[in-house]
Amino acid sequence: MNFDFGFMIRVIPIMLKYSTITLRLSFFAILIGVMIAFFIAMIVHAKVPVLNKFFKLYISFFRGTPLMAQLFCFNFGVLPLSNRLALRVSSFEAALIILSLCSAAYMAESLRAAISSIHIGQMEAAQSIGMTYMQAMFRIIIPQAIRVAIPTLFGTFINIVKDTSLVFAIGVKEMMAVAQLEGASGYRYLEAYVCVLLVYWALTSVLGFIQKKIEIKLGKSVGETV
Amino acid sequence: MIRLQNICKSFGDLQVLKGINLDIEEGEVVSIIGPSGTGKSTLLRCINCLEIADEGKIQIGDYSVDVTKITKQDELWLRRNTGMVFQKFYLFNNKTALQNITEGLRVVKKMNKIEAENKALEILEQMDLLDKKDSYPSNLSGGQQQRIAIGRALALEPKILLLDEPTSALDPELVNEVLSIIKKLAKQNKTMLIVTHEINFARNVSDRICFMDNGMILEQGPAKEVVDNPKNERTKQFLNVIKTRG
Numbered sequence: 001m002n003f004d005f006g007f008m009i010r011v012i013p014i015m016l017k018y019s020t021i022t023l024r025l026s027f028f029a030i031l032i033g034v035m036i037a038f039f040i041a042m043i044v045h046a047k048v049p050v051l052n053k054f055f056k057l058y059i060s061f062f063r064g065t066p067l068m069a070q071l072f073c074f075n076f077g078v079l080p081l082s083n084r085l086a087l088r089v090s091s092f093e094a095a096l097i098i099l100s101l102c103s104a105a106y107m108a109e110s111l112r113a114a115i116s117s118i119h120i121g122q123m124e125a126a127q128s129i130g131m132t133y134m135q136a137m138f139r140i141i142i143p144q145a146i147r148v149a150i151p152t153l154f155g156t157f158i159n160i161v162k163d164t165s166l167v168f169a170i171g172v173k174e175m176m177a178v179a180q181l182e183g184a185s186g187y188r189y190l191e192a193y194v195c196v197l198l199v200y201w202a203l204t205s206v207l208g209f210i211q212k213k214i215e216i217k218l219g220k221s222v223g224e225t226v
Numbered sequence: 227m228i229r230l231q232n233i234c235k236s237f238g239d240l241q242v243l244k245g246i247n248l249d250i251e252e253g254e255v256v257s258i259i260g261p262s263g264t265g266k267s268t269l270l271r272c273i274n275c276l277e278i279a280d281e282g283k284i285q286i287g288d289y290s291v292d293v294t295k296i297t298k299q300d301e302l303w304l305r306r307n308t309g310m311v312f313q314k315f316y317l318f319n320n321k322t323a324l325q326n327i328t329e330g331l332r333v334v335k336k337m338n339k340i341e342a343e344n345k346a347l348e349i350l351e352q353m354d355l356l357d358k359k360d361s362y363p364s365n366l367s368g369g370q371q372q373r374i375a376i377g378r379a380l381a382l383e384p385k386i387l388l389l390d391e392p393t394s395a396l397d398p399e400l401v402n403e404v405l406s407i408i409k410k411l412a413k414q415n416k417t418m419l420i421v422t423h424e425i426n427f428a429r430n431v432s433d434r435i436c437f438m439d440n441g442m443i444l445e446q447g448p449a450k451e452v453v454d455n456p457k458n459e460r461t462k463q464f465l466n467v468i469k470t471r472g
Contacts, residue, residue: 122316127275127276139329
């Protein structure tokens, strides 16, 4: 059996076309996930009664169960409970909802840990000059915490991109689904899936590159010289 | 005038402050000396509301707060009118020297950017650190950081400056640069309450010294008198240990 480069090169444009689905899904899942994660991390850090307990349970659930099972349960279990809802929510949206909720659980933990890692003296100093808790959080604590959280946050971003490869299982037509179709057309599975891998690798490499840039920039914000 | 009445504070079963009464006149410099763990820092933290005392009254000028009925508003008022200098500086690590000082002016005093920066530059000059205005704390020595921390507190023109062992975390060689700044402030009649282990410094710079042990003020009086001729047995013992140590 020989590797058909010609086939792979023909598949690449198709993959790139469908990689926009991956990109869109990843981008919005990261965006929504980060926002939810911030909210949760602040609540858990401030130990807001009731909500604090609720979100700890939330984090434990989404980190402790497989993403594939969450996707299936939501798409084939929860959504059909309300027929009208199931009609209005596309499989792309269902995937986006679950990916956002799940990644938010991971990122909330990273952010909470990062916030706790900032010395209590920073908060005390901010409060001692008369800043409110919220002012101190947003102006002093969180900017420092983000720098600490960047490596683990980007780890989650990369996982989100990779996890989008699971959503074909609930009927989102993205790269994996297309690779299967294209591969089947000429029994060229190897070429099709290698192509998928390369596209994913390229996407996550870009993220890695961005991470490095951000780390350098944030390092400067506390006076590190490179 | 600052008046503390019957300040009590416990952490769990441990009673740290057992009814502190202290009056400080405007322009007066008062030092608190005493062994570690006797509640000196806790007293400052209670005035600055980093800890809320269990009992007592804090009066600053005409503003009087009964700590058992303290509101968020009172806390903010007390913090905005008392400046705190920490043993370990606690400069904002994500801000330059200049920004550390403008931060409070911008956010708390709502000053505009130019006004705040001009004021901060003035203060940096006072602290002899104008050339370090764009440096981040991680690139400054302990002495420089502490001087900026003093500037940060001063910028808000507090009615009293609270200094919590301002030189204890410094290399011996850097102690003097911070002490000389405090001396300068004393000459400008800034009202200050200083917790310190530098007995000689306290003797020279303060108007009055309080000796604190076990959550109580055991002796207070004119600085030189307390250091040179202590009346209380416990004070004598404490000062003797320090003097024989050299």
